Amino acid sequence: MKNQIMKITSAEVFIGGPGKNYVTLKIMTDQGIYGIGDATLNNRETLPAQYLQDYLIPCLIGMDPRNSEDIWQYFYRGAYFRRGPIAMAAIGAIDMALWDIKGKIAGLPVYQLFGGKSREAALVYAHATGNDLDDLLESIANYQSQGYKAVRIQCGIPNMPKGGYGVSREGEDSKHFITDFTGAVPKEEVWDTEKYLQYMPTVFEKIRERFGPDLKVLHDVHHRLTPREAAAFAKSVEKYNLFWLEDPTPAEDQNALKLIRQHSTAPIAIGEVFNSLWDCKQLIEEELIDFIRISVTYGGGITHVKRIVELAAIHHVRTGFHGAPSHSPISMAAQGHLNIWAPNFGIQEYLVLGTPECDALFPSKHYYKDGMFHISDEPGLGVDFDEKEAERYTYKRGYHPVTRLEDGTMWNY
Ligand code: CS2
Numbered sequence: 001m002k003n004q005i006m007k008i009t010s011a012e013v014f015i016g017g018p019g020k021n022y023v024t025l026k027i028m029t030d031q032g033i034y035g036i037g038d039a040t041l042n043n044r045e046t047l048p049a050q051y052l053q054d055y056l057i058p059c060l061i062g063m064d065p066r067n068s069e070d071i072w073q074y075f076y077r078g079a080y081f082r083r084g085p086i087a088m089a090a091i092g093a094i095d096m097a098l099w100d101i102k103g104k105i106a107g108l109p110v111y112q113l114f115g116g117k118s119r120e121a122a123l124v125y126a127h128a129t130g131n132d133l134d135d136l137l138e139s140i141a142n143y144q145s146q147g148y149k150a151v152r153i154q155c156g157i158p159n160m161p162k163g164g165y166g167v168s169r170e171g172e173d174s175k176h177f178i179t180d181f182t183g184a185v186p187k188e189e190v191w192d193t194e195k196y197l198q199y200m201p202t203v204f205e206k207i208r209e210r211f212g213p214d215l216k217v218l219h220d221v222h223h224r225l226t227p228r229e230a231a232a233f234a235k236s237v238e239k240y241n242l243f244w245l246e247d248p249t250p251a252e253d254q255n256a257l258k259l260i261r262q263h264s265t266a267p268i269a270i271g272e273v274f275n276s277l278w279d280c281k282q283l284i285e286e287e288l289i290d291f292i293r294i295s296v297t298y299g300g301g302i303t304h305v306k307r308i309v310e311l312a313a314i315h316h317v318r319t320g321f322h323g324a325p326s327h328s329p330i331s332m333a334a335q336g337h338l339n340i341w342a343p344n345f346g347i348q349e350y351l352v353l354g355t356p357e358c359d360a361l362f363p364s365k366h367y368y369k370d371g372m373f374h375i376s377d378e379p380g381l382g383v384d385f386d387e388k389e390a391e392r393y394t395y396k397r398g399y400h401p402v403t404r405l406e407d408g409t410m411w412n413y
């Protein structure tokens, strides 16, 4: 490309953080401006880091960082082996960093480069969990008192052998941790679909009795049901008017969603494990879902996720980006800019910012207030990365649990 007046001079990857192995990419330019991106592939963090270091960073050096589209195409289209969470997390981190640089060059917050604000702040939801119903109701009340208007609810199921998804197990802290650093191999959970299907509707009933019709209630099935079970379940909980039912089935089989749609009007949210438009194209075009959950972290960054959001908009599908605590404040900010802009914004999962350690590592002026997330007008993504702070942390191997049915059959986590 002729007339280059800006060049990428170096790029570095850092792994570590408070209780998380955040993978942070920092791209430096010859103009002194730098950008940062997030490649944290939860519980497989070393892989996108290695992919960046061994294959992508050597190509980046000397490129003009302003050409974020061409650079995205270079790493996606230019590669023979495409897609997959490792490659897409690595490309995503580069893309976020380039948008950060672009915003800083323009002196504008990134959402302005998309078309400006469609709303002042974005609705978020928190995770309310309980080992039993009373525990859960208390957790919901606690979030309400902090201003949350929407909560995802997960509840322990009586006589479920070893916890269900999203709740802690006996003897554990009251929070559910999706990363376990303690074992040499993953912990095992035991799942019983029948007990879940019998009990869960009574939980929604009690929540509506106690909190009334206005609370936005979300629930994550975490891929545990078959299409027929999911259709029956979605139909049986319609009357509780959920904001969404998430991942009722493993969505590699996009056709499965047709059965659910034929039997229920419960809003369906899917996509946190997707990493490209091709994973959700059928779901969106056939209008089989209501919310798309892909995140900028595993989904190839802002450039690719924005394309998905635009496709979704013409099919009445709203956004509900994944925001589990494994997403660093960088990707949460990138999603925050998309949320402020997207005409089809739905809701944002929100758990990450707010601890003093996290704020020290990733200083930013974005903030939570009264159930909404506010994006500051700092140029770029509006988040920084403190390399000195980063020296406090090292990588620790962690795992998601694995799930078996009672008879030992492997099941979906
Ligand atoms: C969950 C995640 O946030 C969610 O909806 O499904 O917490 C998921 O378990 C983790 O992101 C796995 O890495």
Ligand code: MG
Pocket: 220, 222, 246, 247, 272
């Ligand atoms: Mg989920």
